[in-house]
Amino acid sequence: MVAAPAPAAVELRNVSLSFVTSGAEVEALRDLGFAVERGRFVAILGPSGCGKTTLLRLCDGLMQPDRGQVLVDGAAPAPGPEIGFVFQSFRLIPWESASRNVEFGLLGTGMDAVARLERARHYLDLVGLSRFTDARPAELSGGMRQRVALARALAPEPRLLLMDEPFASLDAQSRELMQLELLRIWQARTPTVLFVTHSVDEAILLADEILLMAPRPGRLVERVAIDLPRPRWDYDVRADRRFIELRSFLWQRLREMVLSDPLSDFYQPG
Numbered sequence: 001m002v003a004a005p006a007p008a009a010v011e012l013r014n015v016s017l018s019f020v021t022s023g024a025e026v027e028a029l030r031d032l033g034f035a036v037e038r039g040r041f042v043a044i045l046g047p048s049g050c051g052k053t054t055l056l057r058l059c060d061g062l063m064q065p066d067r068g069q070v071l072v073d074g075a076a077p078a079p080g081p082e083i084g085f086v087f088q089s090f091r092l093i094p095w096e097s098a099s100r101n102v103e104f105g106l107l108g109t110g111m112d113a114v115a116r117l118e119r120a121r122h123y124l125d126l127v128g129l130s131r132f133t134d135a136r137p138a139e140l141s142g143g144m145r146q147r148v149a150l151a152r153a154l155a156p157e158p159r160l161l162l163m164d165e166p167f168a169s170l171d172a173q174s175r176e177l178m179q180l181e182l183l184r185i186w187q188a189r190t191p192t193v194l195f196v197t198h199s200v201d202e203a204i205l206l207a208d209e210i211l212l213m214a215p216r217p218g219r220l221v222e223r224v225a226i227d228l229p230r231p232r233w234d235y236d237v238r239a240d241r242r243f244i245e246l247r248s249f250l251w252q253r254l255r256e257m258v259l260s261d262p263l264s265d266f267y268q269p270g
Contacts, residue, residue: 007071007073007074008035008036008037008038008071008074009036009037009038009039009040009072009073009159009160009192010035010036010059010071010072010160010192010194011034011035011036011069011070011071011074012032012033012034012035012055012058012068012069012070012071013033013068013069013070013071014031014032014033014067014068014069015029015031015032015033015058015065015067015068015069015070016029016030016031016032016065016066016067016068016217017029017051017054017058017063017065017066018066027216027217028051028054028217028218029051029054029055029058029065029217029218029219030217030218030219031068031219032051032055032068032218032219032220033068033220034211034220034223036192036194037192038159038192039190039191039192040192040193040208040209041186041192041193041195041206041207041208041209042192042193042194042195042207042208042209042210042211043195043196043197043202043203043206043207043209043210043211044056044194044195044196044197044210044211044213045197045198045200045203045210045211045212045213045250045254046212046213046214046215046218046254046257047214047215047254047257047258048198048215049215049216049218050213050214050215050216050218050219051213051215051217051218052164052196052213052218053164053196054218055194055196055218056085056162056164056194056196058070058077059072059077059083059160059162059194060077060079060083060085060162061076061077061078061079061083062079072160073159073160080108081105081106081108081109081156081157081158082156082158082159082160083158083159083160083161083162084105084153084154084156084158084160084161084162084191085153085161085162085163085164086149086150086153086161086162086163086164086166087149087164087166088164088165088166088168088169089169090137090142090145090146090148090149091149092137092145092148092149092152093137094136094137094138095136096136097133097134097135097136098124098129098132098133098134098135098136098137098140098148098151099117099120099121099124099133099134100120101137101148101149101152102119102120102123102124102148102151102152102155103116103117103119103120103155104152105152105153105155105156106119106120106155106156109156119155120133120151120155121133122155123151123152123154123155124147124148124151126151126154126185127147127148127150127151127154127181127185128147128181129144129147129148129151132144141174142169142170142171142174143170143171143174143177143178146166146167146169146170146174146178147178147181149166150166150178150181150182150185154185154189157189157191158191159191159192160191160192160193160194161191161192161193161194162193162194163193163194163195163196164196165196165197165198166178166195167179167202168197168198175202179202179205179206180233182206183205183206183231183232183233184231184233187230187231195207200247200250200251200254201238201247203250204226204228204243204246204247204250205232205237205238205243207226208225208226209223209224209225209226210223210224210226210250211223212224212250212253212254214257215257221253221257222253224246224249224250226246227242228240228242228243228246
């Protein structure tokens with residue numbers, strides 16, 4: 001007897017969602033559908049207002065769709081240690097040490113205090129902060145604080161990692177270093193990743209595939225495979241001819257969407 005195939009890590013089936021703001025109903029997502037296999041790194045790219053963050057909140061179980069179905073490993077998602085979330089803002093507890101901040105992500109897992117501390121130190125070491133376990137957030141740079149936030153999300157060893165523009169607030173140098181750090185950690189552990197970004201370069205550098213979304217209402221318009229060799233931290237990937245081709249294609253698609261959006265400041269009627 002042939003075993004049934006394992007469910008996709010993430011699957012959205014004809015998902016639609018609206019909400020009311022300033023007394024008006026806004027259609028955030030319309031008939032959104034896709035599936036992501038386990039261990040894939042998928043970037044979600046699109047103009048402002050295309051529902052990228054809303055999509056992540058649906059995948060974490062923080063929001064429910066009006067219509068359609070969201071599945072994580074074949075079941076309705078719910079916030080918990082199986083799903084990690086890294087936000088754009090660090091969201092660290094300011095009066096706690098780096099170690100205690102990482103341990104916070106392990107509460108509710110059933111681990112005892114000794115095991116939590118050991119796990120926290122392991123992941124701080126993994127992100128290069130073994131010498132800063134006792135430092136409080138105010139004593140760390142922006143890049144280091146984001147490393148703590150990443151360690152906290154990784155410590156429960158989630159099967160799905162949701163990342164909402166996690167490096168957007170960093171300076172250019174820190175952002176590039178964190179991108180390479182994330183690639184290294186992901187390749188070693190291969191959780192499924194959904195990574196929201198506004199940066200075309202970042203999406204191409206990190207992802208196996210890019211989901212290109214259009215705004216108002218948010219919908220999937222294209223899936224773009226990133227056929228660049230891995231690992232991508234040991235060569236100048238941005239100089240790769242294929243990287244340049246993908247960048248040009250994606251920028252053109254984004255430009256077309258923004259210029260044709262009547263709600264955009266850049267709208268140019270034809």
